[in-house]
Amino acid sequence: MPKLILVRHGQSQWNLENRFTGWWDVDLSDKGVEEARAGGRAIRSAGLYPTRCFTSVLTRAIRTLHLALHEMDMLWLPVEKDWHLNERHYGGLTGLNKQEMMDKVGEQQVKIWRRSFDIPPPPLEADSEFQLAGDPRYANVHVPMTESLKDTIERVLPYWERAIAPALRSGETVMISAHGNSLRALIKHLSGISDEDIVGLEIPTGKPILYELTDDLTEISRDYLA
Numbered sequence: 001m002p003k004l005i006l007v008r009h010g011q012s013q014w015n016l017e018n019r020f021t022g023w024w025d026v027d028l029s030d031k032g033v034e035e036a037r038a039g040g041r042a043i044r045s046a047g048l049y050p051t052r053c054f055t056s057v058l059t060r061a062i063r064t065l066h067l068a069l070h071e072m073d074m075l076w077l078p079v080e081k082d083w084h085l086n087e088r089h090y091g092g093l094t095g096l097n098k099q100e101m102m103d104k105v106g107e108q109q110v111k112i113w114r115r116s117f118d119i120p121p122p123p124l125e126a127d128s129e130f131q132l133a134g135d136p137r138y139a140n141v142h143v144p145m146t147e148s149l150k151d152t153i154e155r156v157l158p159y160w161e162r163a164i165a166p167a168l169r170s171g172e173t174v175m176i177s178a179h180g181n182s183l184r185a186l187i188k189h190l191s192g193i194s195d196e197d198i199v200g201l202e203i204p205t206g207k208p209i210l211y212e213l214t215d216d217l218t219e220i221s222r223d224y225l226a
């Protein structure tokens with residue numbers, strides 16, 4: 001029975017500061033480091049032995065994976081890093097404080113930007129300090145200016161089909177360290193959650209989720225590891 005372990009990165013410095021992050025490469029906070037280690041211990045205690053790992057090209061997810069694998073004595077596992085697993089791009093909101101934006105434009109508008117299925121935040125300004133045009137990790141990538149959850153799904157799912165699903169079908173136990181919204185994209189797909197209901201799905205930092213799947217990758221169960 002294929003097994004899939006999903007973990008959202010531990011708390012980042014901008015989670016702590018309550019700032020919109022998206023593709024901006026923010027490191028883990030001290031609490032995030034501890035959450036990542038605890039996540040590794042939970043995977044080990046559940047008797048799970050991943051054989052292949054996938055993560056984004058963002059430090060907070062890569063470090064979370066490494067810290068967890070270190071706790072599991074499995075840092076040697078093969079890891080594929082790919083931008084398709086990056087967080088949803090937060091466009092012009094990148095770097096802004098979520099509470100300050102709520103005070104400015106209202107809670108409802110911020111909720112729409114954060115959780116609506118297909119309404120993207122305003123695009124990043126061309127001269128923004130958060131432009132990633134010159135970042136070598138995106139040398140051959142068309143970096144979006146903003147993304148809705150729907151846009152995120154449209155780049156996560158082809159990568160899932162191309163890279164991750166074949167590994168699961170061939171019998172690997174897969175671990176993915178990624179982000180709140182790239183994981184919401186995957187969970188929406190795997191658990192068949194509707195466009196309306198996905199609005200209510202929140203994923204805590206550093207708490208691994210175990211999927212047990214049928215051979216054709218249909219969900220049998222989805223549980224948090226204690």
Ligand SMILES: O=C(O)[C@@H](CO)OP(=O)(O)O
Nearest residue numbers: 019020021022087114180
């Ligand atoms: O800022 C972000 O990139 C994400 C995840 O931390 O936030 P949100 O909860 O608004 O999707």
